[in-house]
Amino acid sequence: MNKLYLIGILLLFTWSCTTNYPNIPQQYHSLLDSALIKAGDNAPEMEKALAESAKEQKEGMAFLISYMPERDLTTLTADFLLENVDYAYKAREKYDWCNNLPDSVFFNEVLPYANVSEDRDVWRKDFYERFAKYADNSDNMVEAIMSIARNIKDEVDVEYNTKRSKVDISPLQAMKEHMATCTGLSILLTDAYRAVGIPSRLAGTAMWTNYKGNHTWSEVWIDGKWQFIEYYPDTLNQSWFVADAGKADPDNMLHWIYAASYKPTGMPYYAAVDAPYIMQVVDTNKLPEHIRPRFEEMKNEATDIAPYIWGHNVTQRYIDIYQESIKNSKLNDNELMANIVVFADKDTSVSESRLSCRVDVFEGDKNINFGYSPRKTDDMNQFLQLKLKKESNYRFVVSNPEKQIKQEFTLVTENTPTQDIQLILSN
Template sequence: MKQIFIYNSIMNKLAILIVIILSTWGCQSKYPGVPATYNSLLETAFTNAGKNATELQKALSESPKEQREGMAFIISHMPQRDLSTIKADFLLENAEYAYKARKKYTWCATLPDSVFFNEVLPYANISEERDPWRKEFYSRFAKYVEGKDDLVAAVMSIAKNIKDEVNVKYNTKRSRVDISPFQAMKENMATCTGLSILLTDALRSVGIPSRLAGTAMWTNYKGNHTWCEVLIEDEWKFIEYYPEALNKSWFLADAGKSDPNNMLHWIYAASYKPTDMPYYAAPDGRIIEVVDLNKLPNKVRPQFEEMKASMANSDKKETLAWGVNVTQRYIDLYHESIKNSPLQDDELMANVVVFDNDNTSKSDSRTSCRVDVQLSEKNINFGYSPRKTDDMNQFLQFKLKKETKYKFVVSHPESKINKEFTITTGNNTTQDIQLILK
């Protein structure tokens, strides 16, 4: 019996070893130094690159061992436009200086590969021309972070000095919205998208994870905007080319009034790696794919109709940048800023929620609508009330005057909601206002 047991034990171990060997063989990478998970992605990329495949293969094979997975990541998720045009030398130089920054700066060396690959290593942000900016920017901006161990100090040093370093200022006469770094420096001008591309690339050049963020249209329809985000201690914070401080800028009030139910008004962050949707804040007109033009206000409809016509007559239907919906974070930041700002003696904080019915204790009774606040028939503020899925402690907040009569206009065109409420505020520092539709 003992011999049989030993025999069976040996055979079981042998069977397990065979399974492991076969599994390992089946998962072997076709590309030395690159995890097998990239096999199919790289094969597809090389096929789609056509005649330019040899350049991409050269970039991969000539990458130093420690850079090879990063190069595989870049090639695997490269837009079609770049697959057929970008050369090996461009990619190798971009990777060389990105990895130099990773080796030199502590904040970059400690990043997970997933963040380094997606928010430091990419050679472009959205649809801008592909300039070889990495080497020059590494040289230009290293001096501003020299000797700095604090990442916030490094970010602010870059942001405060970049306009003088590159000699680019805000000007609507720039040649294109998504102007590339070198073209912006040649013209000495850019608008918010081009300025944000410059700042993001400058931050990435010294190993600081950064990405574009923006909206295709504010909820008050006064325009769009683009800015930068940086990752600080695993938390994304925003910063502008003309900086105030992290998470502080003129646009926060507009961003905080974003409509979480309307993609036109979402806040998007850009991603090099594919997500479940494009970066709809990009200036290439992709947002018109998900917008019903008939529901737009007359003052902005011609702009979107022009975008639609331009898209129909061009080949710009490829996704050049992917997006992440970060709307709620900006709504939360705005409401947090309201809470942290002191109330005047004659002010109170109004906590507003809209309900479908009088069962105000249930989250399912809430409905997300636009709420406009009017004083003497003049609109003084607006926002979007919490949704059914939001925390029950979340409110739409307004600073209002005490003992004052206000009109609250609740609207949701698609649900045919349009109702007015007249409410007089009390004398306390806070007041809960429940707007019940039925």
Template structure:
């Protein structure tokens, strides 16, 4: 009798585990439990959204609630979440490129209702109806995304303007004001792509290495490869900022290039507007004097807080894109390609001797260009590339404030089309 009772208890427990969140994979159960606790008084709204979601959309809704920032757990309502899910899945059913996506990409780069810290607008239905005509009858996703990029400005009537009310302006507010800067424009473009099932995310940097500002843009997943595009488009992986992005410092997170992730990655999106924790990781001593005081004041005002915008470090991809563009660009008759590597010591045959430093190139006193030399973990065939003039002498200034490095080299270019330059810090 005792065995029968024990078996009955096990069956009840197993049945309870299966029906706790019907239709939701067990991997989400503990995450949902935590989310509902954090939601407090708003938990019934989230539970209603999960309960009323159609069976085919259950896992997607579970994903969204499980990884939802706490600011949204306590405020978002069931109707908002259900409509967002309904139209995201409509796009998945309608467009072949969306239907073909792995769930992991669809959940993280199509289904989310927001990008960074913008207001949570109910944009999904409106954008689905607005941008479907540009995706209609397109043979492939690239044709669709280019059609949207070429027409979005006129469709939403939003132009670049620094007079916008806030940096991280939401789609509907940008359309109300008819203006936005790079963050707001990129949010508009990314949401337009997501509305028609194109996986998209924001990318950006907190500060260029030349300290002339920052920037945000959109990325799209094409043939399983992330490529970038802007609100005012050239074409994929082409824009004015490539040279700035290609000079990112892989050793300094202030200058990294980040891409946004809805699902937590363990790495904050340090390019986020609403991210005072960025100030807490800036070493003021590494900043130029002309911006140090401004950042000191920002650092003093910044309060440490938990991040809720997550990201990936995609710096190296942009460095590689820029270096590849230089390598593939046509050389003039009097130009050569300089392949620069910095070594910590004279053992230049080992990757462990490579030292990532800033390298500035001067002709006389005129600053021509700069970049960051490959790291010890980079492929030995990777170089910092500069287009320079044959037969001309240049000064290469190697610096790293963190390591107290400041050393100058003078090198005269030869007459071949390429020249390898090894800058050895300690002989």
């Protein structure tokens, strides 16, 4: 009898939870049940946010709460969420570019109240009022993107400075300190775009393949494609870091390019080298000797923390952007374009023979360039492309620590505009 009574209570609880979400699509009901349990004592704030959101905004509110990190479920207030959602929908109603977005893009890249691990500031209303004038005076979204990028520095009075209090500094704190580094600047820019209905997200890497540091920037969604833009802008898909990003190692998670996502993707956003998540997957034995001690120290300090910042692997897109920029750049009279592929054996006609390796190019004792050769899964027309001088002596060092490969090749380049260079490994 007691078991039947308990089962009845559980069924009644389940029924009450899953039917208490009027005007919210069924797909969110079980997710909301789970979120409210995780919210604990803060569950009434989440329930209030759902109950008091406007009918046409309820699905957006349900999306935020359904996929909300637990740290936010237990702390955020209904008023915080209601204002954030209300002003996001104001932008959607006002701007055609936002109104025409697929719901999936609006929910994940416009509606969120935060990007990564920054403090949860009440920024949306302020930024809507600050940046609407740039959007209003633009004929289209691209004009608005560039107008905001050109004016945000003066609007928020924040400059690059390593003396900022936190790497992941929040918008209002950055404005208070008048300083931020790349992560904080990118948060400011992404939030400015989201405030006027422009889909935006953070992107970055944990470590460049030259081990000279990392970087974070913003991406914007234009006509179904992601392009990047910086707080100190050049133009879309152009910046100083393109060559570094284009030399990312597609086989090493430490060097991937990541884009952040509010909705869980199954992949953490590994774009911060001091985050515990990336340290859990770094094999320090494969790192250059001069930086290995610091990484081993960081790995020992890292704790097994469940990720709540999610991401996408967008490495190949940045490799493609870089390779396209090389193709479109003018060769000097004494230069040629080298198309480099590494092969495991002499059968260079099949993709299975190709090996992804780091290729360092030396002129004398000076390392002048490097990159990563195509994998066996890449298109046969894809190469590692590097500019070299014609009729010059070069030494190529091919390495792949995982496969215990390190071999050297020497050759003299030809007097032609392009040259195919096949580096065939010896057994």
